[in-house]
Amino acid sequence: MSNPLRVLLLDDRPATAKLMVEELRRAGFDPDWKKVETESDYLTQLNPDLDVILADSLPQLDALRALHLLEKAGLDIPFIIVSGNIGEESVATCMRNGAADYLLKDRMARLGQAVRDALDRKRLREEKGQAEALMRRNLERYELASLGANDGLWDWNLIDNQVYFSARLKSMFGYDEPDVAQSPDGWFNLVHPDDLAQVQSKLAAHFGGRTRHFEHECRMRHRDDTYRWMLIRAHSVRDSVGEVKRLAGSFTDITARKEHEEQLLHDAFHDALTGLPNRALLVDRLRQVILHGKRNKAYTFAMLFVDLDGFRIVNDGLGHAVGDQMLLEVSKRLVRCVRLEDTVARLGGDEFALLLDDIKDISNASRVANRVQQELEVPCKLDGRDVFTSASIGIAFSATGYDRYEDVMRDADTAMYRAKGMGKARFVVFDPAMHAQAMARLKLETDLRRAVERQEFRLYYQPIVDLDTGGISGFEALLRWQHPERGLITPMEYLSVAEEIGLLVPVGRWVLRCACRQLREWQLQFPARPPLTISVNLSSKQLLQLDLIKQVDQILAETGLEASSLRLEVTETVLMEHAESATATLFQLRALNVESHMDDFGTGYSSLSYLQRFPIAALKIDQAFISRMGTSAEDLEIVRIIITLAHNLSRKVIAEGVETEEHFSLLKSLKCEYGQGYFFSKPLDHEGAQKLLATGHRW
Numbered sequence: 001m002s003n004p005l006r007v008l009l010l011d012d013r014p015a016t017a018k019l020m021v022e023e024l025r026r027a028g029f030d031p032d033w034k035k036v037e038t039e040s041d042y043l044t045q046l047n048p049d050l051d052v053i054l055a056d057s058l059p060q061l062d063a064l065r066a067l068h069l070l071e072k073a074g075l076d077i078p079f080i081i082v083s084g085n086i087g088e089e090s091v092a093t094c095m096r097n098g099a100a101d102y103l104l105k106d107r108m109a110r111l112g113q114a115v116r117d118a119l120d121r122k123r124l125r126e127e128k129g130q131a132e133a134l135m136r137r138n139l140e141r142y143e144l145a146s147l148g149a150n151d152g153l154w155d156w157n158l159i160d161n162q163v164y165f166s167a168r169l170k171s172m173f174g175y176d177e178p179d180v181a182q183s184p185d186g187w188f189n190l191v192h193p194d195d196l197a198q199v200q201s202k203l204a205a206h207f208g209g210r211t212r213h214f215e216h217e218c219r220m221r222h223r224d225d226t227y228r229w230m231l232i233r234a235h236s237v238r239d240s241v242g243e244v245k246r247l248a249g250s251f252t253d254i255t256a257r258k259e260h261e262e263q264l265l266h267d268a269f270h271d272a273l274t275g276l277p278n279r280a281l282l283v284d285r286l287r288q289v290i291l292h293g294k295r296n297k298a299y300t301f302a303m304l305f306v307d308l309d310g311f312r313i314v315n316d317g318l319g320h321a322v323g324d325q326m327l328l329e330v331s332k333r334l335v336r337c338v339r340l341e342d343t344v345a346r347l348g349g350d351e352f353a354l355l356l357d358d359i360k361d362i363s364n365a366s367r368v369a370n371r372v373q374q375e376l377e378v379p380c381k382l383d384g385r386d387v388f389t390s391a392s393i394g395i396a397f398s399a400t401g402y403d404r405y406e407d408v409m410r411d412a413d414t415a416m417y418r419a420k421g422m423g424k425a426r427f428v429v430f431d432p433a434m435h436a437q438a439m440a441r442l443k444l445e446t447d448l449r450r451a452v453e454r455q456e457f458r459l460y461y462q463p464i465v466d467l468d469t470g471g472i473s474g475f476e477a478l479l480r481w482q483h484p485e486r487g488l489i490t491p492m493e494y495l496s497v498a499e500e501i502g503l504l505v506p507v508g509r510w511v512l513r514c515a516c517r518q519l520r521e522w523q524l525q526f527p528a529r530p531p532l533t534i535s536v537n538l539s540s541k542q543l544l545q546l547d548l549i550k551q552v553d554q555i556l557a558e559t560g561l562e563a564s565s566l567r568l569e570v571t572e573t574v575l576m577e578h579a580e581s582a583t584a585t586l587f588q589l590r591a592l593n594v595e596s597h598m599d600d601f602g603t604g605y606s607s608l609s610y611l612q613r614f615p616i617a618a619l620k621i622d623q624a625f626i627s628r629m630g631t632s633a634e635d636l637e638i639v640r641i642i643i644t645l646a647h648n649l650s651r652k653v654i655a656e657g658v659e660t661e662e663h664f665s666l667l668k669s670l671k672c673e674y675g676q677g678y679f680f681s682k683p684l685d686h687e688g689a690q691k692l693l694a695t696g697h698r699w
């Protein structure tokens, strides 16, 4: 492929012109040429699009004159002299005046190469010109920008190794005019020792042509010996072989921005209220100590999970401002309990973590835990009053072998919960059995949720016997769980968990419906005077449901059971803890004609005086009293008093846990109305209960 080439020939002999054109073609060009012989023709043909001028010295226009005219026209077009007779002297003059090359007509074979070289040189010239123009523009831009930004300017001449620093730049470092050396070391010396290596490697990269411009942020020493963050920027001028000859640019003081960035970074890893490390930073340190422990088997650490006891009461009771003060005070005390190399972090709310680095054994951790307890024993003076607090602490010790920080936190947390469960203000060291328990609990939760979906719950029925007639007056419905692996499970094992995770409300509704339906069936099958009754236990959340009354009403309507046949059992504790709302509900139930019975009487507050306040139709004396009645005169006395007082208040009494003939006869003699217990029957499934009813058995 040939290269287009616009050629102007200064020649008066057509033969040589033809020769030149052919030679150019042979060299791979595709010449588009014009031939001129006179000055006026030459001037009209001169234009910036020409690639090359090939000129002989003509009588009407000699080569030197043509060169001058070209320069005057302001054009940079390679001018090659092709002549057979021009003298050596004139050639030299022409070359000095800008001719690109010289060539004899009888050596025309060199023409192609000469044109190529001339074109190359021109391209280089242009590129260099562009680079310099860019440089000039950049510097101008710098100058303008730096005036606005108050930047200082510098200009390093690498040929004589002198640096020019502007007055503004010097004043940025606290120096007056002549103070800063004009050598590069003058500013290298000011760079922070820790940053110097990086500055130098960045410079080397730029000198080596690996970066288009130089830009770097580093700390530099001010005259007052403080360090300022400087953004240094520069462009370089290179020579034809790419060597940097000059580096010039600006210094910008970015100390304020850097400090702001550092503040942001600090904020990201610290708690705003106490200034302590936050969870993110703790996690980071935990990762480090775990790694360290992996490399060094002798290294151990411990994490203490500290949770304040009853902080919510302070926060809700005395207000958040006081709560904050308390957290601040606690954080200070916690810091006092550990060494400098340990980490005290706030995880959020009233939760703190102490990471004890490199401890000998677990006793170091328990000693710190004791110290924390002691520190917290001193009341906090808040808002003019003494506020007491304590903490429950869980300890995870690295000897357990940790790979993941989550496990450390989880175990410390598990142990902390154990401490809370054991009555607060204490610490518990995690042991793997706790983890097993926590896992078991988790499994129980998932199993329970599945049990609802798979309908694994059953109802059992335990007869309640009229002690006077010895006949069945009704049943208590008791929940059972038909577990796929563990078989039939009684409520004690899962009731509290089910209540905690909110399952007892839907399950309770099912119990109520199922029990009412079953009893209605039996009433129709075994008519009696008075009709059979059914007692259903209510959990505290169930009792506090807003729509409980509506539910009961609906279920009664749905199953066709008389309200008077239904009894709802609630425990003393629930009534005492939520006296107001519970009482209102009980009154509404009474209005519906549904009796409420107080379950497990005697185990809670045991205050008969309270009994008056609640619309309770009957008491169920807890089995603990009944079972001891035969052996302990005191317990017999208690049972007697409960029954007497209940009767005085017009309440009926049901004795639970009737296990022996003796219980039966004692209770009968005490005029207790009803009895329930293994002596009569264990809880039975619906078939068993139905069979029992069918026998019409009396005790």
Ligand code: C2E
Pocket: 462, 477, 478, 479, 490, 491, 492, 495, 504, 508, 511, 537, 538, 539, 569, 599, 600, 623, 656, 657, 658, 659, 676, 677, 678, 679, 683
């Ligand atoms: P509770 O309401 O006091 O029920 C009586 C418990 O005593 C039953 O235990 C019963 O099996 C047991 N029991 C009966 N007779 C005897 C006896 O002679 N000796 C002994 N040692 N125990 C006897 P169960 O079925 O394990 O239920 C335990 C508790 O679970 C119940 O105590 C009740 O508070 C609760 N519960 C049972 N079913 C439900 C339910 O459907 N909903 C709610 N919320 N709680 C329920």
Ligand code: MG
Pocket: 476, 537, 569, 599
């Ligand atoms: Mg009960």
Ligand code: MG
Pocket: 599, 600, 620, 622, 656
């Ligand atoms: Mg009971």
